[in-house]
Amino acid sequence: MPEFDHALIISDLHLTAAYPFTANRFVDFCKNEARQVQAVFIIGDLFEFWVGDDAHLQTPFNQDIAKEIHALCASGVKVFFIAGNRDFMLGEEFKKMASWTVLPDPSVVKIGHQSWLLSHGDMLCTADPAYQLFRSFTRVPFFQYLFMLIPSQLRQKLGNRLRSRASIKYQQREYFDPIAANLKGNVTLDACAKLTEDYQCPRLIHGHTHRPGVQKEQLGHQSWTRWVLSDWDLDHPEMKPRANALLINASGITSIDLVN
Numbered sequence: 001m002p003e004f005d006h007a008l009i010i011s012d013l014h015l016t017a018a019y020p021f022t023a024n025r026f027v028d029f030c031k032n033e034a035r036q037v038q039a040v041f042i043i044g045d046l047f048e049f050w051v052g053d054d055a056h057l058q059t060p061f062n063q064d065i066a067k068e069i070h071a072l073c074a075s076g077v078k079v080f081f082i083a084g085n086r087d088f089m090l091g092e093e094f095k096k097m098a099s100w101t102v103l104p105d106p107s108v109v110k111i112g113h114q115s116w117l118l119s120h121g122d123m124l125c126t127a128d129p130a131y132q133l134f135r136s137f138t139r140v141p142f143f144q145y146l147f148m149l150i151p152s153q154l155r156q157k158l159g160n161r162l163r164s165r166a167s168i169k170y171q172q173r174e175y176f177d178p179i180a181a182n183l184k185g186n187v188t189l190d191a192c193a194k195l196t197e198d199y200q201c202p203r204l205i206h207g208h209t210h211r212p213g214v215q216k217e218q219l220g221h222q223s224w225t226r227w228v229l230s231d232w233d234l235d236h237p238e239m240k241p242r243a244n245a246l247l248i249n250a251s252g253i254t255s256i257d258l259v260n
C-alpha cells in the first residue's frame with residue numbers, strides 16, 4: 001500500500017437514481033474536490049443497494065457513476081473502496097469499469113505520515129447480534145456464489161424487500177425502544193478497543209452509523225480517537241442536508257462540509 005501526503009475519505013452516499021441531487025454532488029466531487037488530492041477512499045455504502053453487477057450495471061445511472069470514478073482514476077487520483085453492508089456485492093465488472101482498488105475491511109493506510117484504520121463500521125455494531133449473524137454468513141464467498149445463481153430480477157426484488165423490511169424494523173425499534181435502537185445502531189466500545197488494539201492503530205475512521213463527529217475513547221488500557229463520517233442526503237428538503245468528507249494531510253485531519 002503506497003503512502004499519501006493527502007487524501008479524502010467519504011462514505012454512505014447511498015447513491016440511487018431516485019436521489020439525483022446527492023448523485024450530482026458526487027459527480028461534482030469527482031470532478032473538483034477529489035482532483036485536489038492523491039487518493040480518495042470510499043469506505044462503504046456508495047450505493048443504496050447492490051445485488052450483483054449483472055443486476056445494476058445495465059442502468060445508465062450506475063454506468064455513469066462508474067465512468068466518473070474511472071475518469072477520476074485516469075486523472076491520476078488513486079480511488080480505493082471498502083465495501084459497506086449495502087454494496088458488498090459490488091464485483092469485478094464494476095471494478096473493471098471504475099478502475100478502483102478494493103481494500104479489505106478494515107484496512108490500515110498511511111496518509112500525511114500517520115496511520116489510519118479505515119472500516120465501514122458495521123462490523124463494530126456488536127450490540128446487534130442478529131445483524132452480526134446476518135453479516136457473517138452473507139460475507140462467505142460460497143453464500144455469495146449461491147446468491148448469484150438466483151436470476152438478477154429476483155435478486156433485485158429480494159434486495160428491495162430486505163432493505164424495506166430493515167427500515168420498518170428499525171423504525172419500530174426506534175418507536176418502541178429508542179434506547180435499544182440507539183445502542184444497536186451504534187458501534188460498541190468493546191469492538192473499537194479490540195480493533196484498534198489488533199491493528200495497533202489508535203486512529204479509527206468509519207461511517208455506517210450516520211452519526212458524524214469525533215470522539216476520544218478509552219476502554220481499559222486501550223485509548224483511541226474515532227472519526228465518524230456523515231451519510232450524504234441532498235434530496236429530502238424536509239431534513240437537514242448532509243454530505244461530508246474527511247481531509248487528511250500533513251497538518252492533520254479536518255471535516256469538510258460538501259453541502260452547498
Ligand SMILES: [Mn+2]
Pocket residue numbers: 012044045084085086120122207208209
Ligand atoms: Mn452502512
